[in-house]
Amino acid sequence: MTTMFLIVALMRWFRKRARAFLLLLILVSLSCKNDNVVEYKLSAIPYEIVYAAGRDNTPNPTFDIFVMHKDLTITKLTEGEQNFSPEWSPEGNRIAYWMISPAHSKIIVMMADGSRKTNITSVSPFVTMPPKWSRDGSMLVYDAGAMGLGIINADGSNERYIRTDQYVNYYAWEPDGLRVLYTKKVGRKMQVFSAMNNGTDERLVTTDTTRSHFYASVSPNGRFVIFNEQLDSSTTAVVVLDRTNGNTRFIAAPALFGIWSPDNTWVYYHDGRSNEPFLMSRVHPEGTGREDLSHRPSSQSYSDAVIDISPDGAAVLFWSTRSGYSAYYMMNSDGADPVVVLNDSTVRGVGGWRPR
DSSP, X not given: OOHHHHHHHHHHHHGGXXXXXXXXXXXXXXXXXXXXXXXXXXXXXXXXXXXXXXXXXSXXXXXXXXXXXXXXXXXXXXXXXXXXXXXXXXTSXXXXXXXXXXXXXXXXXXXXXXXXXXXXXXXXXXXXXXXXXOTTSSXXXXXXXXXXXXXXXXTSOSOEEEEOSSOOEEEEEOTTSSEEEEEEEETTEEEEEEEETTSOOOEEOOOOTXXXXXXXXXXXXXSEEEEEEEEETTEEEEEEEETTTTEEXXXXXXXXXXXXXXXXXXXXXXXXXXXXXXXXXXXXXXXXXXXXXXOOOTTOOOOEEEEEEOTTSSEEEEEEOTTSSOEXXXXXXXXXXXXXXXXXXXXXXXXXXXXX
């Protein structure tokens, strides 16, 4: 999950509370002062990281796409316009991102070294959520505003729409790429739907229509779907749907979002209510084995938010204010050894670890 996706999702859901989540997301302060951060300097990171950041320190900076390499060197991949929300392709050799100019917005696909930039959209997309790759890297889904969702092949061909007649939130691909999950409003409640990638056969995924449901993520093996259920004005729960038997279960509350480990065994989530600082936890999809990953002392009140799990499941990339400022960190999958990776106040979206 990218940071831009997280920020916009929180803004949309909590509206008036959005300012608390629209934090300056911050490159390379490599030592930390807080007791809950390991004080050593990085010499390497396990996988490359792609992110968007400002090119200067003016009040209205322009933004480009950068890659931090394993040896901590940094390469700028774009120049000109405003560039946001980079996303690695599943095989890791391409990057999709938003390019925004005064006249229009575009989805650009380029090679991982910044070459062969191609505008793949024929109309200006509605720039709120990052484009999301299908798991085979052949297609992207994007926010098309009131038209619903746009789906396009990665080479720019066969552009089509899932027409929802309203704005759509929190979209995600099924593992086989045949269907897309998304959230839209039904009456006064939000619900999770899925549709074929050609825009047909819309189906309701969530069954309790008395409560709002939002966000959806499918486990890598396709067995489970996690989504969030609104319990009251400030409390949500993470719910798992087991597709083998159709049963649903609450696995965490109060909690928000949910990111799968690559081996399907853990769900990483934000622990807390919308009006409280978030922590990080993880739990098995069966609802067992919950672990606190933030290890926040009772005397402190910083927030943590999981961004991505490394392809081997061993490292977690996350955002935090634990050092007294906003920064990106990495830690072991069990929460041990957190250390600052990115400390740049102009960062506007991290696309996570580069896939294998």
